[in-house]
Amino acid sequence: MIGGILVKLAFLTCLLSVACFYQTHRSGNTRYLKLGRAFFHATVISVLVIAATLLYLILTHQFQYTYVWSYSSRELSLPLLISTFYAGQEGSFMLWTLYTSLIGIFLMQYSSKKGYEPQVMSVYGLIELMLLLMLIVKNPFTFVWETWPGQVEAGFVPQNGRGLNPLLQNYWMVIHPQVLFTGFASMGVPYAYAVAAMMKRDYSNWIRPATPWIVYGATVLGTGIMMGGFWAYETLGWGGYWGWDPVENSSLVPWLFAIGSIHTILSQRKSGAFVRTNLMLAMLCFITVLYSTFLTRSGVLGDTSVHSFVDPGMWAYWLLIGIIILFVGLGFGLLVKRLREMPKVPPQHSYLSREFALFLGSATLVCAAIFVTVGTSSPIITEIIQGKTTAVDISYYVTTTLPLGIAIGLLTGLGQLLWWTRSDKRGFLRTLIWPVGLALFATAVIGFFGIESMVVALFVFGACFALLANIQVGWRIIKGNPKYAGGAIAHVGLAVMFLGFVGSGNYNDKQTISLVEGKSVDALGYTLTYVGYRPIDQEKYAFQVNVEKDGRNYHVAPIMYYSSYTEGLMRNPDIVNLITKDFYLAPLSLEQNGSKNRTSAQRLLLKKGESKTIADVEVTFVDFDFPVMEKAAMLEGKEVRIGAKLRIAEAGSKPVLITPFKIIDGGVSRDEMAAFEDRFEFTIVNMNPDREDRDNSRVELSVNDLSSTTQGQSGEGDVLVVEASVKPFINMVWSGVIILLVGFIVTIVRRTKEAALRNRNL
Amino acid sequence: MNPKVIVGSIIVIVFIIFGSYSFLESNVEYTDVSGAMRSQKKVQLKGSWNRDKEASFDPRTSQFTFYLIDESGKECKVVLEGAAPNNFEMATSVVAKGRFLEEGYFHATEVLTKCPSKYEADPEDVKRKV
Known part of the structure; x- marks a missing residue:
């Protein structure tokens, strides 16, 4: 209220x-x-x-x-x-x-x-x-x-x-959305500054106070994206850190626009050019946040994502559209209105200048952002064009962004080696010798281990070149004034991350393995042994697997459990973190011994006192075994054991009493079967106690005829099915992102100080 | 004309063509069982899984098999490379990505699940005492 x-x-x-x-x-x-x-x-x-x-x-x-x-x-x-x-x-x-x-x-x-x-x-x-x-x-x-x-x-x-x-019940849930929404919120600032600049008719000064905010937004959003990737990789078991899912894409696109605008703003500071470009890019940082929100909140994507989208209702749907129209109309309307009076600064630079490299880099980033947006919007686009919703395959994103990634790698290196305005051709070519030569050598070495295609080879070359050029330049800057090294550090991070993408994506080895309890299996150069499971956290089970490689032992324990919330099996992978690679183990299923036979097992529905015959034995349901103390335990929510007393009579021998149990603990039930000699196993399937008329109580049993199954099968233990994969150089992805973010932070500090300094001078 | 404009336009056009080509190439159509049988291409088959028939994982082949019924009520066997997706048991509808094989089943590389009922509560849920 x-x-x-x-x-x-x-x-x-x-x-x-x-x-x-x-x-x-x-x-x-x-x-x-x-x-x-x-x-x-x-x-x-x-x-x-x-x-x-x-x-x-x-x-x-x-x-x-x-x-x-x-x-x-x-x-x-x-x-x-x-x-x-x-x-x-x-x-x-x-x-x-x-x-x-x-x-x-x-x-x-x-x-x-x-x-x-x-x-x-x-x-x-x-x-x-x-x-x-x-x-x-x-x-x-x-x-x-x-x-x-x-x-x-x-x-x-x-x-x-x-x-x-339960998919969200993880410590990442505590931090990841907070960071992401801080990023979304901070993207509103560049938009506000761009529109404010047009209101004030001040087209050149706004970029100074706005820059720290854009870099801040990019840092926070970048951190959020990385955390999401790590969450997906480490606990959700989606196999990778990035799946080109609409939810992931929708935070990537504003980030790409922010990075693009950081670069053209840098150009404007030097030459005064790119006035309109910068206004547009700064506004698009926020407008794409709004558009992403619309895509992921309005239900338009329907069935095309692994995330579930709830229809928010007609009001919210139209309000989201209205908000986008409002902010696009306000920003771009004002831009069109003021277009004539904006200063037109003809680019003074030659093609061989840092400005031009920055512009191309920014254009490439925007291009990537457009490709990703188009892909994510494919259900809407196809709905309009064909009247039928379809979605693009994930391969679309890889094919379109890979060539752009090559360009980004090369430009990241070139941009650092070029001078502002104009570079001397000879001198420039001379500075290229070392980074290009070493990058070619590195690509050849990596290519020796096998590279999928020429495009990937070029991507590796681009990343190596970017890495070497930025280390070379960055080292000089750090020796001079480390405060100015933000750009070089961020670029080194980017290059390391790119190489990590190739390592973990291109050399990713994957295999599905069935592990019989206690028996070692060799796979992907590792020896795996499933040793059994133990309960954790009340209803979860950790499946312990010993992993051995070159005489070293590792223990992994991926988790599987039945969730009553989703009424389904939940799985969490476990990872052996090595310096050069991760060994990733995702559980698929546990085939319990006997479960194979259960399909051929007989079902038996018995009323209290009723007898039925299987093969040559007579089974009688005597009564439920449900002592008073168990009733008390049930009321307290503790573990409860309920049994079904059965009398088994075989012609020519004395009847035997056996009792299979159902154990209920915290909403999860498990079975304790009872065997008759080595011939039959009884498991309770269903219980229908009738409190009014106890004689009307019924039990449904599953009877497993052991004599009909082969000896080998019943002698074996449980089978744990896992998907094992080796992800080389995955650590380069994480460390690359972290270096990138450190570079951003160095830049924020520098630009905030600069903005303050300028302010004092005014 | 300014050579910069010409070079710029060429680059833009190349990217538009490249983008649209990749888009159309990787566009995967949504269809029903009869549509999947007709199509030679990779499609997304939409329907719900038949709970009356067995859905099981075979550890030897690492394939998950289930039966899917589309909106028109037509049924089709689906074999997925890998285990059942996380929310499979609660799914009200599933989307299988793959193609229909001559052997008479739909070979899926990916299965997405939709579980709206659990997210959209109803008043009966509220009243239920836990």
Whole structure:
């Protein structure tokens, strides 16, 4: 209740704040500026209270709220419980709004110092306003009886929530969405600066205060993307760190635009050219965030992704479209309107200059972003053209981005070796000798181990060249002034990451192996032995496998468990991390001994006291074995053992009593079978106790005739089926990304200082 | 005309052609069982799995076999390279990527699952006491 009202209040104060900031811009009256600030502060405080309210409702298990009921439960640990805050659409919009507000506080002070406050804050406030509007439509404070009016009585409080999808029950869930949404929120800043620049008709100075924010956005979003990749690789068992899935792509595209704009802005600082390009790119950083949100939140992608997309309802769908139209219309409308008056600086540089390399690099990044966007939007494009939804195969992304990757590698190297404006041809060619020569040598060495195709070979060459050229230049810079080394460091990281892609992708060896318990199997140069499983975390099982290579022993324990939430088998891989490679073991299934025969086993449905004959024995269901103390255990939620007493009578000998058990523990049941001599195994399939008329109780049994199965099969242990793969140089991917991000941070520090310095000079 | 413009346009056109070619080449059509049988190309077969028939993993061939029924009710055997996908048991609908083979079954390289019912709650769920 209070949350819903506060959202509307925040919307109102935000609207007033935007109006005041805009009025300040129009009239220059500082009285409105103070009001605008006050209203924005009020908005941020409301948003903080709303977020705190939602968190409080989650922590205190207020399941009468549909959102709390839908994503959390009493069983979750505290960090995971907190993470259910953003497990659903409403909450993730809430998180986005929260970070937009917090960044807004810093932005307000920062832009005020740079003389940009009224313009930047009226645009940024508009972004906040639209997010709040989204929260009014997708309100996380709806009661269950409001969600299903007439079907759930008012005031009803469910005892427990549905819980969190086990796929998300992981420590990455605690951190990854937070980082990603901080990245999304910070992408609003370059947009605000670009529009503000056009409002102020100041086309050249805005890039200085905006640069640190773009690099910051790229750093945070990049970190988020990497964490997502690591999550997928390490726990979800998708086999890789990148699957070109719409959700992954939708965070990659804004990132590519941000990287592109960092490079052309660098050019504009030197020569004053690329005015319009930079305005466009800075706006596209945010517009692609919005478009991504639309793709992944509106349900338009339907069946084309491994992520499940819920239809958010008609209102949210059209609101998302409306928001995109608004921000595209505002930004590009203003751009078209102001196009004539923008300074046209003809490029002064020759083709052999750093500016031109930067421009080409940026163009290549934008091109990659367009290819990825087109691919991700393929269900929509084909729907419009053919009237039938189809999606592109993952191979599309590889074919289109690989040539661009080659260009990026080469340009990353060339850009560093070239001088601004114009390079001396001779001198330039001389600087090329070492990096090109060494890169050719390195490519030949790598090619010796086998390279799939010429394109991949070129990609390797490009990456090696970029690496060597940037090490060479970077080393000189670090000796001179390490603060300026951000670019070179980031490029080294990129090159290392590219080489990691080739290593882990191109030389990836994969094999499906069936491991019989206790028997060693050789695969991919490793010796694998499945030694058995042990329960962890109540309902999960870790399957222990010994991995031996060159006399060294490693223990891996991939996890499989039955999840009652998804009603399916969940699997988590395990990894042996070696310096040069990862040995990756993903569990597929466990074929328990006897389960093969179970299909041929007989089913037996018996009423209490009833007898039936199998082969030459008579089976009688005597009664359930369910002592009083077990009933007490059941009420307390402890492990419960329920048995079915059976009397087996064979002609000419004394009847025997045996009891198979079903053991129920925390919603998971397992069987304890009972054998009759070495001939029959009995397992309980179903129990139907009838409390009213105990004689009407029934049991369904599965009877396994051991004499009909071959000796060899029954003598063997369980079979664990795994997919093993060796991923060489995967560590280069992770370390490359980390070096890249370190480079970004060095750049942020440098550019923030520069922006501050310039400010003092004004 | 400015040579830069000409070079630029050529590059742009080459990229557009290259992009569209790759797009059309890798576009995988959604279809039903009869469509998959007709098509020679790789398709995405949409339907639900027949819970009455056995769905099992064969460790010897590392293949997962199940039976898929499309919207028109036509059934088809699907053999997937690998194990059942994570959410297979709860899937209300599945999409199998692959092609129909002459041997009489659909050979899938990938199976995606859709499980909307679990994400879209209904009031009965709320009332259920745990």
